[in-house]
Amino acid sequence: MDYLEDLLSEQIPTSEETEKLGEISSAIIREINDICRANNINASCTEVGSVSKNTNLKSSDIDIFITFDKAYPVDYIEKKGLEIGHRVLKNGTEKYAEHPYVSGYVKGIKVDIVPAFKINNGEKIVSTVDRTPLHTLYVNSNTNEAMIHDIRLLKVFMKRINVYGSEIARSGFSGYLCELLIIHFKNFDRLMKHMANLRGKLIVPEDAEDKFAEPVIIIDPVDPSRNAGAAVSEENLSRLKLASKIYISGRLDILNHTPSVNRERGTHIRVFVIKKPDIIDDIIYPQAVRLKNRIWDILHNNGFMPVASEIYMGNDIEILIECKLEKLPGTKVHMGPPVESNESIRFIDMWNGNPRLMRGPYILKNRVYVDVRTEQRDMEGIIRKELRNSDIGKNLNEFRDEIKIINGEDADLEVVRKFFSKYLFN
Known part of the structure; x- marks a missing residue:
């Protein structure tokens, strides 16, 4: 317990930080409420998030919600929310979640100003963020x-x-x-x-x-x-x-515990690097997973035998895949139909005399097989060919042809460090 208490003592906000957060929050709330009154906008301002509940750790953000009357349409609260946010946060930038909102800095503290609808307990929400002020009230009412x-x-x-x-x-x-x-x-x-x-x-x-x-x-x-x-x-x-x-x-x-790392795995590691668009991670990450899964399927279906993977998102998206093979053998086994199938004769006719045929047709158990010459054997060529017409996500598709493929065994990349540092809680 002393170990955790020591960690906590390092992360509890100082009294100076708590006072600073309170001053900034109060000033913003006063300014927004004044703007709403002066413009006859039926809305009020409230602080939410961990700072408002005193459960925050060091270097926390301030979250300010402008809660509008439910009679307003969604496009009105979005428009007014952005207008007010930009007026208060002079150098703020627009970000997008369920509603667009304004994010900026005041005296080095990150502040988000988010529009929402004002609801009471038990009322139906219009958007998911509408619950957040009620979460704050619940926590403050049920903690000591x-x-x-x-x-x-x-x-x-x-x-x-x-x-x-x-x-x-x-x-x-x-x-x-x-x-x-x-x-x-x-x-x-x-x-x-x-x-x-x-x-x-x-x-x-x-x-x-x-x-x-x-x-x-x-x-x-x-x-x-x-x-x-x-x-x-x-x-x-x-x-x-x-x-x-x-x-x-x-x-x-x-x-x-620091685990020992042995990079002599007898496998082949490749890292696929693609540009990361300037969009929030919650939108891009599922597309990165989709790309990883598509590359994995290509490798698996072509016989490279993938065994492990990792993703890292920084300035770029880095996808690591570990395979048992880096180059395919010159021959691969191609399974045909069961001998009882009416397609078996057609399969035999299709392969007899084919220049790619290396052996067969032959029967194994209840099926017809052939051994055929592998047309393309290198991993990079196969990946690039099959990705060319793959949908990897609307925000990544435009960068599909720019993917870099890097030998990952000794590459100085974050995804490689993440992969080799894998331990219980990493």
Whole structure:
């Protein structure tokens, strides 16, 4: 526990940072409320997110929501939200989630100004962000000082085991989930004991109906029809289970273990590098996964025998795939139809006399086979040919022909470091 408390002490905001955040937030809220009053806009401003709940760690952002009356149409709140955001954040830039919003910096602190609709408990939402102010109210109404400490401790623990963050590339536990877990289990130790002994899904509350397909089911108290844990992957749930066992056993030294790395694997590693468009990661990452899966399928279908993969997104998208073969043999076995099939004679006629035929036709068990000459044997040529007409995502398609293919065994690339540093919680 001292180890985690030491980590937490390094990440709790100082009193100076807390005061600065409060001053910036209050000033922005006053300015936005003044703008709304002066322009007869039926809207109010509120702070949401971890800073508003005092559950934040160091270097947190400020999230300000402008909540508009539900009588306004969506296009009105989007337009006014951007206008007000730009007026308050002079050098702000527009970003896009469900609604466009303005993001910028005030005195070195990142600030997001987001439009939403004002709803009360039990009312139907117009957009998913409408729940967020209610989340803030719920957490503030159901936590005390000890629970806030344990929420921060849980965030530090989840960061240490690499399961913190709900963005698609992470598929982990959001700050709100950390808050809900401590509220439900009352403290950090009780949560750890539950997780260390958990079999199967994590369901909160435990008597909730198992009506969702996801491995983590945490019913949102603000909207009981919603699974707040839907983004968490089975792999990250498994990491939390194992880390909880490690915590309960007192073996936190395992978290700091540095595994040895042997790069002499007897395999062939290739890295496929493609330009990353200037679009938020939650949109691009699924397309990167799609590209990885397409390359994997090409390699598998052509006999290169892929065995492992990794993705890294920085300035570019880097996709690593490890294969057993880097060049195909000159001959490959081609399976024909069962001998009982009416297509068997046609298959024999098709291959008899074919210049690519190396052996056969012959019968193996109940099928006809031929051995044929491999037309293209090198990995790069096959990948480029088959990707040419592949749809790899609307934002990546234009860069499809610019993919660089790099021998990855000794390449100085982040995806290679990520691949070889793979350990329980990396």
